[in-house]
């Protein structure tokens with residue numbers, strides 16, 4: 001995986017609460033066998049009407065959203081399915097960090113494994129971000145901070161190991177494989193092994 | 195009480211290969227890895243690119259359920275009915291299982307079915323195991339006292355290659371349910387009420403243990419319905435301590451231990467209880483006796499009310515208003531006057547024999563209302579066979595419902611079974627997200643009884659009116 005440390009970008013704001021993975025990428029697009037090209041169907045049913053026409057009012061379709069790499073969502077982002085297609089679609093579209101007050105466990109895990117930075121902020125910062133779409137944020141993964149345009153620094157929680165892997169570009173499978181001996185020992189010593 | 199531990203903690207510590215530190219997560223061993231066609235192709239690609247093999251094909255159980263058609267297929271050519279890419283995905287699953295030596299319960303198998311239905315049915319799901327699958331409803335298996343949770347595709351590749359996962363230890367949440375469910379109120383209503391109470395993010399970061407008299411009184415199929423939806427409260431997993439009900443269910447199943455191994459397993463399983471007086475990080479208490487049939491009115495499973503209650507008026511909140519607009523329901527009014535287009539009885543939440551039986555009993559002597567489409571989809575080929583032996587299929591067909599091959603079907607719109615744009619569906623599945631059952635589909639989640647009563651009535655209906 002590529003090392004990721006800083007993301008500097010304007011925000012795009014989708015203030016809806018409880019955005020679930022079916023909204024991020026509808027199930028009918030999960031029949032793919034690769035991870036490429038999913039950006040085309042990101043938020044598909046919000047970006048396009050049933051007849052395929054583009055919904056110009058949807059925030060991602062507005063000119064101001066072009067090039068934004070940080071998505072600020074309403075409370076509680078990413079509930080629902082375990083589909084890793086959700087972070088794949090966001091990344092493929094060009095989103096590199098997502099911000100909310102709460103981020104669902106599996107979605108957060110999947111994001112971290114793919115280099116999409118899940119950021120949980122306090123209610124006050126969240127409200128400020130919701131009210132000020134398009135501001136430029138500076139995210140620093142190593143120090144787990146984001147800097148607002150006025151210079152205010154907000155810390156965000158991120159698992160230390162996940163952060164290390166992101167910043168160093170470490171592949172977690174490779175890390176697991178360094179424990180192969182312990183895994184073998186465990187299998188041998190457990191008498192009630194299925 | 196010092197040293198007291200929870201069921202979750204016991205199961206967790208039994209599977210720690212390398213302990214967690216401040217800097218690194220634990221390496222956790224996986225006893226059973228369930229795989230299906232939708233979330234695995236990219237994981238197998240990782241193995242192929244890195245030249246890796248599957249470490250424990252014997253602990254890996256594969257089936258096809260999500261993108262498979264529920265109309266009978268006689269050959270692979272027929273798969274085109276679900277679309278070209280879905281057909282390709284199904285073929286890829288066959289190739290991957292063949293190349294990596296994994297037994298696949300595929301089209302020709304009498305054991306094929308929804309992954310969370312066949313694990314328990316085969317006896318592969320057992321107390322104290324760690325069970326994972328690239329699917330959030332893996333929480334279902336927690337009904338047996340297993341620690342079971344959904345993972346993403348990258349993690350699927352980790353488990354395939356190492357039989358282990360990197361995990362941080364979650365917190366614990368006790369949900370104590372006292373009393374007994376009244377007639378016409380099922381475990382589906384109970385779990386919907388719980389989600390309504392704690393919210394769709396109420397369990398985030400936690401493993402739930404469902405406890406109390408009302409939980410102990412449930413049979414295994416009803417317990418699976420409860421644990422299935424723990425993920426809808428955001429929980430990492432849901433667990434129920436194993437007891438005689440669990441052991442009776444597992445006894446004699448194809449993958450259950452036999453003879454002396456069975457006795458040894460049961461004595462071990464009996465130790466899988468939270469110690470008396472143990473403290474959970476959080477706890478919530480409910481009385482099952484106060485519950486009524488529950489229905490969702492919005493676009494997440496936490497937006498739920500009693501069948502005769504009015505839709506709450508929270509319309510100052512734009513997200514809430516958006517959900518009501520999407521569902522085309524009115525604040526202040528109950529849902530019982532709402533016309534129904536589709537009724538779906540199926541999914542890993544409610545497609546087991548007892549669910550189908552309840553639906554069949556209720557519909558006997560009635561017809562599906564004019565203009566309503568009712569689809570009944572058993573969770574596995576085994577359930578299909580058992581239901582047909584009881585004549586349930588004939589009851590459904592005589593009433594005007596469709597009877598299908600097993601699969602995820604209308605739970606999610608990716609296999610040919612969908613709810614039309616704008617149509618209202620009363621569904622026994624677990625997610626009422628926008629578009630989940632098809633573009634523009636409006637989903638009301640309910641129990642098999644409520645869904646069936648609604649099919650008969652043509653409007654969202656209280657099943658208790660039909661229970662004599």
Ligand code: SF4
Pocket residue numbers: 259260308309310329331541542543601602603605606623624
């Ligand atoms: S029935 Fe629905 S929830 Fe269950 S595994 Fe299939 S798609 Fe997922």
